Amino acid sequence: MHPSFIWKMAWRDSRSSRRRLLVFSISITLGIAALVSIGSFRNSVSQAIDDQARSLIGADLIVESSRPFKAEEEMFLRSLGAPQARETRFTTMAVFPAGGGTRLVHVRAIGGDFPFYGTMETEPASAAREFRDGTRAVVEESLLIQFGARVGDRVRIGDVEFSVAGAVHKMPGEASAGASFAPRVYIPLQDLPATNLLKPGSIAQYRNYVKFPASADVEARVKLIEPEMQRLNLEYDTVAKRKKDLGAALENLYRFLNLVGFIALLLGAVGVASAIQAHLQQKHRTGAILRCLGASARSTVFVYLLQAAAMGLVGATAGAALGVAMQRVFPAILNSLIPLPISTSIAWEPILRGMLVGFAICVLFALPSLLRFRKVAPLLVLRSSTEGDGRGGRSSFDPLVTVVYLIIAGSVTAFAISQTETWTRGLVFAAVLGLSISIFAGMAKLLIVLVRKFFPHNWSFALRQGLANLYRPNNRTLLLTVSLGLGTFLLLNLYLSREVLLAQFRSIDAKDQPNIFLFDIQPDQTRGVADIVRSSGLRVIQEAPVVTMRLSEIKGRKTSDILADPKRKIPEWQLQREYRCTYREQLSNTEKVTEGEWIGRVDYHPGDAVPISIDKDIAKDFEAKLGDELVFDLQGVPIKTRIASTRDIDWKRFQTNFFVVFPAGVLEAAPTFNVLVSRVNDANESARLQSAVVAQYPNVSALDLTSVIQTVDAILSKVALVIRVMSLFTVGAGLIVLASTIWSGRYQRLRESILLRTLGASRMQIWKILCAEYAMLGVLASGTGIVLAVASSWALARFVFKLDYAPSIWPLLVAALAVSGLTVIIGLLTSRGIGSAPPLEILRAEAE
């Protein structure tokens, strides 16, 4: 066949269905919009990170230590050149004497001209400079709001009262307000000693900021001094490092969003596939005539392939346009989580990629129907009765169609793997998707068989007709069940997973669980603090000494050597972190020994290997077994230990849980501080206890679970908002697919309905028949989707979060009702006209 004819025919043949095809092409629009907007957002963020890299940390180099810098270290720091600045960070209680309010805060005592890059933004703007002159503080606005305080009011930190110079809005290197448990308070470094808060063993972070000359190659310099920093056990941070960390964190977000977008796109693809299938079913006669007039099978397929490709192109273009418009939404939602202002600009790469993916998916999903179309027999023209049944050998095995299915499965899997960036997760994602599709297909087949077998012959005419429509030739049962069911499943799954996450946090606050946490208690204050708690009518649920140590050797290898090993599997943070260890004789009620023997007390002689108990997951990370040796560094003193047991710890309980527990008899003389856990019943009780403790022991800090939950909630709700926006894409795509599958199905029902009308069926009867059919489909699809979603979120709760899980019933009912209802409503809406217009008119207009 001549190529020009294919184009002409494709264009001319689309005449009567252009509007319909256009609507169908919208199915993929939302999915592509999602992918494009995420891609563009990602682009602008990395652009912003690149542009404003140096203000990411406000300096060229940060050198950090958990102890005050020693003389040797000071010398090293001096050698790095000027300008430099200092900061000491720690957590303590802030008291507003005016109202008596207390709250845990992050103190940042700053000395010098930090930040070197970017600006500290405050309200009033002058506060950023003025507070450095002395006894003034800049605080986070939330703190002022919480205690009804104003600029000029006083805030007490330890033994010093500062006057509030202003509220901080932005500080280079810090995420925005509200992203942490405790609000920040900036004070001048020179006032720090007077607070009397930092004692030997107190937990604090000592930072030194360095600015290199503008011409310096930061990376090269850092490389040069790296060995020295390692020798001194100093940690450091540079722009490059921070960029990498930030990138990794964002990568996870993108990946998740992309999967959601991909699901929307897949739904859309299902919509396109069903639309093409329905479209082609109407074109059987045209195909047969063309074949009769001498067109080859391939050319007839090409005619409709062109139409499908055009649909894909239109849908993809619309999606890209919508995506570009949508990309503004993400920065608006997420700007407080991302420490940089983000501008939105148009980047072609994500747009083109999104369009390509969408277009390819569209064509790929259309291919099976298109390929079957080549089996349409020209004989059809002689036998008009067989017209509707032109299934073109669908039942027979077609290797090419099988190949296309394999390609589809392969590309979906490949995409899933590319999004999750791990083989296993991608495969699991694809497998779950494949499994659910087969379950839905199986359910549809089962329904068809069951309805046939147990056909209720005594039902009313309308119901029987509607039911029979489910298995008659050209039924849409399979397609609608799969697409509706999959949509319900995915949406509900998103919703239920969020429920599971929230349940996880709520379970922390269950009755009688501890919810307040007093720490930094010096050994000689232990008794006094406990007395205050008891005299406030509260229980001391747990008390534990805490000793901070670093890991220096695992199984005879130095941690610094392991760190330098490119093949290491142990995460960096576990090698570098400070281990807050405790010692006690008994197991607590939140832990169980999984292996080995619990040893409660030893008779210690320096140099002995101490039998300790460690968390089983850490043991796994260390690849350590019972009996293996770990060496800890306790402020310069090495302590040899041997793993005597591993424990399974219930981390969900808001208690002081420890990765590493020593037996009694070893660490009693070491510098320790204590923690105390209690339960308060309301915010008032919590505030009273905190004030009472802080009044007497200013160095003691308190953390109230409600403030943790508030923070987690704030972060979760932001993330949830993003998820919700993304789900909207999925819901939207689902609805369009629903409409388009039903609409495409309508043409098959149309003739029957008209015929019935001609035979004297009333409008009501026709409505009833259609209602019965769509309601059955809706109930079946949503029912299966709900069962699957509940099963998968149950598995999530049970195996990932280890929670008992009982989904609330009403959202499920709502989902079932909504899907079935929508199916019926959209079904009837798209069928309107069937009942009212004179049959002849419809026959002429639509009955190809």
Place this chain on the structure above:
Amino acid sequence: MTAIPILDVQRLTKTYRTGAGELNVLKEISFSLPQGATCAILGPSGSGKTTLLGLCAGLDRPTSGSVLLNGDPLADMDEDERARVRNQHVGFVFQNFQLIPTLTALENVTVPMELRGDRAARALGLELLQRVGLGDRVAHYPTQLSGGEQQRVALARAFINRPKILFADEPTGNLDAETSSGIIDIMMELNRSAGTALVLVTHDPDVAGLTGRTIRLRSGEAV
């Protein structure tokens, strides 16, 4: 004219396998039609007329026996080769017209030529529509035409490639007597002027009388 018959049918048999057993629809039909000849197929409903026509035009495969179309054995060709033969040598007219609903009258007529990429399609199409008396309806869609008009469009389409043979399955079955004779006249006229052989399935003995020979079918057998 060559000596090769345009249509040569030998011991043509068609059996359908149905749920209720085998159904012998055509039993060893043989006949031969010279170039430019006309022929009518008569017989009661269900006697196998459409089946025979479909086999002769290569729209279906026989159970046994052979069909030579213009000397070429249809059985040895694959679907696409048969499609090419149909495009080059065969015209069709059907009882229910079988126009493509999304194309205008003119576009329907020109399809067979455009399939080959022939640029003269439009001019010739217009001329043919003129000849069947539809010069003023070229831009109309099938739904906007009456049955008789649709059948004339189908006729114009059947002749646009100057086929050697035209198959017509009850071409006037859906039309009134006057329109019918108009259609038959056009076909006969084209047979005379272009030498197109005609194979007509019909119920009308008068129409059968106009053709050179008649094949009568009864339950799948020529009588």
